[in-house]
Amino acid sequence: MSFCLSCFGGRRKRTSQGKSSSNTQSVGDRASSSSSREQLLPLNENNNGANGYGTIPTWANNIARIPPLAPRESKELQRRIAVDLEQLARSSTSSLDQSIILSHELADFWCKQDRYRFYRNQLWYPRSMDLNNEMGDYLKILSILILIRFEEWDQFEAIFVKRHRRDVNLPFPREELVKEDFLGPYDGHSFFKNQWQFCPLVIQERPRPYVLSELHYRFPYIEPEEKIGDGATGSVYKVVIAPHHLKYETSTFKTENTEPRKVAVKRVIERNAEQIEFENLTSLRECLSQHSRIMVNITTIKEQFSQVGPTYHIFYDLAAFSLETLLTEGPRAKRNDAAPDGRNNSDHWWAGDVIQECRYLADALKFLHSGLVSTDVIACTHNDLKPENILVFFPNNIEQDVTYPVGIWKITDFGLSKIKPKRRLQGNRSVSDDRPNPKAQLDLLSPIPRRSRTTEISEPTTTCDLTHRLTPSLSKTKTKRNGGKFTAPWIKERGEDQEDARTGDVWSFGAILCEVVGYGFYDENGNIKPRVSSWLENLRKNRN
Helix, strand or coil: CCCCHHHHCCCCCCCCCCCCCCCCCCHHHHHHHHHHCCCCCCCCCCCECCCCCCECCHHHHHHHHCCCCCHHHHHHHHHHHHHHHHHHCECCCCCHHHCECCHHHHHHHCCCHHHHHHHHCCCCCCHHHHCCCHHHHHHHHHHHHHHCCCCCHHHHHHHHHCCCCCHHHCCCCHHHHCCCCCCHHHHHHHHHHHHHHHCCCCEECCCCCEEECCCCCCCCECCCCEEEEECCCCEEEEEEECCCCEEEECCCCEEECCCCEEEEEEEEEHHHCCHHHHHHHHHHHCCCCCCCCECCCCEEEEECCCCCCCEEEEEEECCCEEHHHHHHHCCCCCCCCCCCCCHHHCCCCCHHHHHHHHHHHHHHHHHHHHCEECCCEEEEECCCCCHHHEEEECCCCCCCCCCCCCCEEEECCCCCCEEEEEEEEECCEEEECCCCCHHHHHHHHCCCCCCCCCCCCCCCCCCCCCCCCEEECCCCCCCCCCCCCCCCCCCCCCCCCCCCCHHHHHHHHHHHHHHHHHHHHECCCCCECHHHHHHHHHHHHHHC
16 A cells, blocks of 8 residues: 555644634534534435445434544544555555555445544534435545545535545646645645555557556556466566456447456567557557457557556457467366366367367468458468467357367467558559558458457358459568477578568468377377277268
8 A cells, every 4th residue: 555654744734714723623512513514314225326336324324323533533543444445455566556446345445334434523524415425426535535644624625525526536636736725735745646546547448559648557457467478579467457447349339347357468668569569459450350260459558657668568358378288288277267177168179179270260360361451451471370379268158058179269469460551463563552442342351240259250251362363562571580390491580581471371370280180189199099080081981
């Protein structure tokens, strides 16, 4: 919990219009002043809070029975609440500067009588606020003031209530907070520093990266993060996003996570980043057509003032594991986030299931090479196709009778990809087709349509092969790629000119297919599996 411990010391008192700056009051004075307050209005079961914090607690009808607090009791209660608020904070790291407090947990926190009596004994508090639980509009502000050891509670109504400064207005700008008619320099700076843990970032699905220009924003992570891998340009972590802090948006609907959501985030420091990766992600997201077996990011956020320098956070849906893990450990390997073992029929798979997924991957690769449509007709080569860059998902939100025995495989990591406009042939020379008609191309390309994040197709849609009419401008493309057994032998580590860069992807896919066939067809001793042998024998007979 990040709060200003220096606030325990003395402070300048604010005086206003001849009123005393003292915030103390005797028990006798408080008892006599209670008769001048507005009478408590009756409550019933139909009185619901209108501010999103929930229904009115049942104890509200007995609020008049709460005994008044002596000044010393009030100060001690404020200290105890501050300690309890510190325990309420959640964080993904050990850093105090990253802790957050969630709205719904804060509302529950203030429902206990030994806490809500703190503000109900303040002189400024009108009992009419109990009718619609209006104090719910100020719980964050109240908590921040308690953490900074605020003392001038007699000014709360004038500063916040009468000026309509509520929780929805957070965060307040520093230049406003330090004004004399707000909190002044001392409390203003402390309030500014502490308000950010109550205002975690809401992550929104967007095609283009957006920049966090404010230094103090905090990501809405509520559990310790876990490193799960390394990409070509950065490390990948599993994080848990708080409820209502991840918003999806398509052309037809909007939705948000109502439960904690596990996602993957790839962090790339700007000085190590290849700008082409972000351009590629944007191009893929903005395509008029998408393929369900190509993994696109949720959004990309650039943190301008990170301690290690400007950093990109690329958010993806979290897969169970990579194809590399599947090939080495099998479908029962430890899953990052997915349906449990046995769901989707993952206890009963055979060679035909992995071959079927390879068929879908082949269709996805063909789609990248010749099926993308944006404001231009474009072509893409992946340039780093390997099992580590193919993710496996075991969905848990589909019908029970829909099975994915070896999961759903998706191509990811476009950090080394090349995306360029296609060129159309005229005679024996190629010319750029700078202004194609995307709508006219849609019917020709027959791409797989965009689908929701929760649905998958059972069969890949075939795209028409336009290579006899369109020559991709991916020829003579240098491919920067690390060597490996899934890299075409004619591609060196620093890359070289290629007549058609797509051929490298095709070679890589063939190498992956060989690995998959070996995994699916043969047992641990290198012998062909009996079921596969029977299946192959039937194929021979049918062929004859």
